[in-house]
Amino acid sequence: MQNHKYKHEPLPKLELDKKRFRVKFCPCGKSNKDGKFVPYVGHENKGYCHSCGETFLPELPKPEQWDTPQPARYTNPKVQTQKQIDFIPEQLFVKQLNNGKRLYNENHFIQWLGNTQRGEFAFDDKTINHLIESYFIANSNKYKGWVLFPYIDINGKIRDIKAMDYNPTTGKRIATKNGDLQNRCHFIGKKILNNPEANTERCFYGEHRLRGNNKLVRIFESEATATYAAPFYPESVCIATGGSNGCKWTEKGKCSVLQGRTVILYPDIDAHESWEQKAEILRGYGISVQVSTLIKNNALKYAEQNGIDYSELVRLKYDLRDILQHKKLSDFLKPEATEPPPAVQPLVEVKPFEQPKTENRVVSVASEARKTKIFFQLPAITVKPENWGRDITDLENFFANIELPAQPIKLNKCSTIINCSLFIESHFATVKANNGKRTFLPYLNRLQELKQVLTIKRNFYT
Secondary structure (H helix, E strand, O other): OOOOEEOOOOOOOOOEOOOHHHOOEOOOOOEOOOOOEEEEOOOOOOEEEOOOOOEEOOOOOOHHHEEOOOOOOOOOOOOOOOOOOOOEOHHHHHHHHHHHHHHHHHOHHHHHHOOHHHHHHOOOHHHHHHHHHHHOOEEOOOOOOOEEEEEEOOOOOEEEEEEEOEOOOOOOEOOOOOOOOOOOEEEOHHHHHOOOOOOOOOOOEOHHHHOOOOOEEEEEOOHHHHHHHHHHOOOEEEEEOOHHHOOOOOOHHHHHHHOOOEEEEOOOOOOHHHHHHHHHHHHHOOOEEEEOOHHHHHHHHHHHHHOOOHHHHHHOOOOHHHHHOOOOHHHHOOOOOOOOOOOOOOOOOOOOOOOOOOOOOOOOOOHHHHOOOOOOOOOOOOOOOOOOHHHHHHHHHHHHOOOOOOOOEEOOOOOEEOOHHHHHHHHHHHHHHOOOOHHHHHHHHHHHHHHHHHHHHHHHOO
């Protein structure tokens, strides 16, 4: 039988549409109010239904649309050389920090962190100052009130800088202002370099904080969410992908900084399926990855409790800040609290469907943040000998204060623990006898992975 191909153009690539709520009903007849039917881009009744488990594919072209293929001509593939990254020189970045250090009182994002309208939930002076210094948060001279989020890689090289505007009362990003169409989000690295052709290849936001430690990594999409979550998770490193225009984080070269670590992904409530797929890519590189349902589960509860359509929360980018912003930091950081407690009513006191009001801006920044003095030094690049002592102690304290399951527990896709107690005992013996030896790091990683699985079982799904 002769092989054929289709005339004119090949079949279009089928891509799942992120706007799943645009379709009201699944082809199986069920309502799509819960967003379980995901249509293909350009189709209304073709896609995948999580409810009935069916995949609805477009019809294939008819035989008369086929044509006999022409022999393919060999072309000598050109080897593409990797373009050199144009880093932002340290002196230019320091100049940007120095020129804007008087503007923290006008920085809308910083104002929200310490806004007195947030009452006991506002961050104090010390916390705000620490975040500014840890993430090298800066100010824009050109865009009044905007925050600058620098992308600094694990070697301390500045890749790019993102300028964004936030509502100082709600803490939400402002896409437009006063009905105009101005884009209020810019990467300004090329402008700083005065080179529109510069290769400002981005890394994770906050990646520099991975240097010199072996902490658990929590990955968010938004820079603001990663920054805000950091004080609640001091035992972790909170970083961000920066969205669709940020870090191409599933590329092997970009996610190599996560090797040897346990990683938890926190997808936006409309991105779980795509982040599950990305998690599989990372697992293929040997990275231990879990995908949290914390944000999605809390959004579902909030929508149900308040009679709000779930799609409205999706539209308004409900994220972890909507949960944490009404948690007192002092209460949250009790020794036994490693994850947010179960959702309680109300999750969000400000109605999430209200539009931000910038005209009633409240200027209330912690006094120390107004006169912040930043240590203008990038992370040291000196490599220190590893010592797992602190990690071992933290793990011992955790396992000593938790009830271990008697039944087998699935550690990951490839491993199931039959006897938790014996597993923990043997792994501790190994890591203590080989403290700091990279060959035995997987034993420490498995203990940390078990800790996260038990923590998720205890907190995430209650």
